[in-house]
Amino acid sequence: xxxxEVIAKEIRVDKVLFMLRSMKxxxxxxxxxxxxxxxxxxxxxxxxFEEDPILFCTLKQKLYGxxxxxxxxxxxxxxxxxxRQWRGQVNMIWENLFDGSIQGDSYARxxxxxxxx
Numbered sequence: 209x210x211x212x213e214v215i216a217k218e219i220r221v222d223k224v225l226f227m228l229r230s231m232k233x234x235x236x237x238x239x240x241x242x243x244x245x246x247x248x249x250x251x252x253x254x255x256x257f258e259e260d261p262i263l264f265c266t267l268k269q270k271l272y273g274x275x276x277x278x279x280x281x282x283x284x285x286x287x288x289x290x291x292r293q294w295r296g297q298v299n300m301i302w303e304n305l306f307d308g309s310i311q312g313d314s315y316a317r318x319x320x321x322x323x324x325x
Contacts, residue, residue, distance in 0.1 A: 223250050224263050233274040238302045240295055243267075254295060264291045271298065279305060282315060288322045297322050 227246050233239050247253060257264045268286055275283045282305060289297045304318050 220252065220256060221260060221263060224252065224256050225266060228263075228266055228270050231270065233271065235274060235279075235302070235306045238299065238307070239271060239274075240299055240302070257294065258291060261291065264294065267294075282318070285315070285318055285322060288319065 224247075227250060231242065231246060233242065244254075247256070257267055268289060272283055272286045275286075282301070285301055300321050301318055304314055304321075
């Protein structure tokens with residue numbers, strides 16, 4: 209990597225970290241939709257999270273912090289999310305918890321879906 213590429217990567221990381229710190233997930237809207245919109249504003253795409261483990265971990269922490277109240281027991285599901293399939297996994301969690309009705313077996317069902325190859 210040459211110096212220009214390193215500087216460009218550093219700027220990209222700084223932009224994404226700032227975006228994540230300032231984002232407010234309310235779970236009224238799918239977090240993937242919110243992220244897509246924010247990344248487009250920055251002129252970036254999903255690859256920033258898929259290529260950079262630090263950004264991916266920061267994203268997971270941000271999502272983890274948004275589970276509160278009756279959803280607290282679902283926080284550990286975010287630990288199962290992996291860097292390669294995270295978008296589909298977050299969509300799955302959101303659709304099952306926030307776009308549908310929570311049932312007694314919701315946790316086990318989502319955990320099983322996340323762990324599928």
